[in-house]
Amino acid sequence: GNSVTQMEGPVTLSEEAFLTINCTYTATGYPSLFWYVQYPGEGLQLLLKATKADDKGSNKGFEATYRKETTSFHLEKGSVQVSDSAVYFCALPPGAGSYQLTFGKGTKLSVIP
């Protein structure tokens, strides 16, 4: 079945530092890939997505490129802000015959001034 492996957290960075959160996946075929973000006390929000190989999803300064060769979808941001402090989840859509998103365990990011 589908699975997502996400780098362990927590991650603490200084403001304006470069961010990378690694995500690799196992799935049949070439599914869409998602990054969700969960700010403190809130639900998950879709941050960005990519629907096919070599696609780059981007939003709010975050980017992730769908790499089918390495089955990866790493999240990057060039200069993080305090307001980016949140938990980030990599996710796969439901596979055939399933209705369940497959989430990574989440990576907590704390950005300090």
Add this chain to the structure above:
Amino acid sequence: NAGVTQTPKFRVLKTGQSMTLLCAQDMNHEYMYWYRQDPGMGLRLIHYSVGEGTTAKGEVPDGYNVSRLKKQNFLLGLESAAPSQTSVYFCASSYPLQPQHFGDGTRLSIL
């Protein structure tokens, strides 16, 4: 922009009590879901629905029941609450094969 609205936001129950969590969405989504989020466990699917009047079990359905009498509403019931059901519960909705939209969660403590 209401999106997905969950009520209540917080609740404390005693063991053995019952309650219902309400989820409402205004995006005309066919699919709705209930998840629980626990530290170190990520999000786990409890039940889901692919249309009005239909429900199905997810990964961790035991101890919960659901109903979807109207397309926009999805109810999660706990018949006899147990401390192991202390968690944060999230409702989500989506169109088929599209990303899910989440509510802000219900924080439930069972003493």
